[in-house]
Amino acid sequence: MKPLISIEAAAKALFSSLTPSDTESVSLADAFGRVLRESLTADRPIPPFDRVMMDGIAIDSSEFHGIGTEFLIVGTQAAGSPPLEKTQAQTCFEVMTGAILPHGCDCVIPVEEISITQDSVILSPDAVIEAGHYIHSIGSDSAEGSVLLKANTRLGPAEIAIAASVGKIQLDVSKLPRITLLTSGDEVIPPSQTPQNFEIRSSHPSFLIHLIESNTLGTCQHVHLPDDRSITSEAIHTALQNSDILIFTGGISKGKFDYIAPELSARIGEPLFHGVKQRPGKPFACWHDAATSTSVFALPGNPVSVCATATRYLLPALIQHLTLSSPIQHVKLAHPFHWKPPIPGFAPCSINNDQTATIHQMQNSGDYLCLAGCHGFVYFSQPQIEYAVDTELPFYPFLIK
């Protein structure tokens, strides 16, 4: 293990090693949550026609000559029908919300502001009669060809709706990295099995795979490694061939059976760093294979260490790899908090409904129960300090926006 480096130096080494992901074309139906890699433009003016905004009648406002002016209804302009044509003076059309404005009309009067006797319409004294009224005019939101979504935008519900509205049914997006998660430890058994009194059930995959896949940041497969050097070596060989990113949990400290670090170094050279001056997660290590652009994250084995290092380093690295701009968030402390460790570090927290953070007290990095109801980690950069209520802290969420 090299000497411990600072959190800032670890982040710098990691983030400067990353390369942007390739792009691929996906259908609109598969694009949710993905990162757009092209700019998306309007194929028509928006709105694409003079759009009626209220149910009512459409008139030529110049034909209004004061209270009592009558208009004869000569047709109905339904939404989805070609535009009607006004050919006679003092006539009007019934119009429906979403319809194209009939030719020869320039003003819509809502149904609440008219009275109809047989086919004749009289306007209410408080009706507004002016050109353009209740008309969402062609191109008033955006001109044809204008940029609606920039590249490197995440496609959430609203962005997918915008893509649908301009008929963009294939989109260039960031290719998701193929991630192999390699957990380790002879004491770890599947959740479905009954442990002996020196065994524990596997839980890291449950956390990590959901963290990554629910944020649409990669596709994961999972392998569990026994504490066996040749199996570990073979698994690393296979994973390096099949994956863009490797994630290990456990087996990277100074234990007699910690084969992962030496096997990785033998295959792809020295780590970017191994050991960070932080709590929890001190044994955290990263490698980068320049030949294949494969990134390797070796997270410590304790549950809170896994969660903290995955949230602080892995998620932001995936976000950067996918070319999504996502500056660090900040939240204010809901209460004073004494960061006791002699080094900086991360504490699990929940975000309250006023967006302040409440710290979840943890006993040690093995105390995974403190993660219940947690929304992410805050960063305490100064050791052994009493942080005041309302102190603004960097926040690393489980769920990206």
Place this chain on the structure above:
Amino acid sequence: MKPLISIEAAAKALFSSLTPSDTESVSLADAFGRVLRESLTADRPIPPFDRVMMDGIAIDSSEFHGIGTEFLIVGTQAAGSPPLEKTQAQTCFEVMTGAILPHGCDCVIPVEEISITQDSVILSPDAVIEAGHYIHSIGSDSAEGSVLLKANTRLGPAEIAIAASVGKIQLDVSKLPRITLLTSGDEVIPPSQTPQNFEIRSSHPSFLIHLIESNTLGTCQHVHLPDDRSITSEAIHTALQNSDILIFTGGISKGKFDYIAPELSARIGEPLFHGVKQRPGKPFACWHDAATSTSVFALPGNPVSVCATATRYLLPALIQHLTLSSPIQHVKLAHPFHWKPPIPGFAPCSINNDQTATIHQMQNSGDYLCLAGCHGFVYFSQPQIEYAVDTELPFYPFLIK
């Protein structure tokens, strides 16, 4: 249409009509994002054994007699192996992180704090020698049978990991409502088709289905209705039979072809309300069929109205139906903002990295481009008011925590 009611009265009528969803049992692999309906307890003490927290050696601390005391290594306690037994004085075991503490030992000394000569260990002068050191002792996080997750909790990554760790491979969760989304309008064509100059492409399903399903709040199917009374009537009949929740978009104003409201009222009685004093989304209506507990949301047809009413009313209703406790969030305005309409309402906003809200200016409720990059809506309760920077406003997010 009944007289307009206030936003508060609409919310009260809607939320008091809702019933809690049924429960169902799902496997751990399918439980992510779901709402837990049982409390989840520890099947063993946590940790389940005296767990070694560092790679090093385990000794009996009472056998330490000052600087220079030597211990003979008599075995290796690997993680995942049954506990060894110390039988002779002044002996120790090599121990690995995650292993059970060997019987007869009470203290772990990390590898950094010892020196080994052949099989003999001398402790560093600054090693801490006390009973319990670097031991995560059995039951210290939680006793067997204690509650780890309460009912009505959302199962995020950390909660799924906790369930895995206690071997809970089947969980009782809220059943997701079967939702039928019925869009309407003859002017609306599928995104894959080329519109004529009086047509627009369908975008509401893209927004609504992703909004609901990415939050794991329901399963949606979509039907598009032409402006035809008998087809509308038949579709309502079928949807009421097949669904727990119906969502309409458009066709509920005063247009000549707005058949949805009369057809619904004919089948399931008068609406809870129809028309809310808000902007956007004034024509919004809700029905509740007491006989079948079916809720019906009739959203207006303009895109920003759809998004605002879905975010303010539909999502919170689904959250309540699924029995998830989720009090209203608040955010502070990043800038002064003048709410110009003569009635209260909702504005789309993005949440900045300091958790403040920046309002997206919209031209009118048809201006869906203002939704790009938006994270939800804030509520302006006072009409025609200049809101100061830092004013705290209720916030309705697209993405629930």
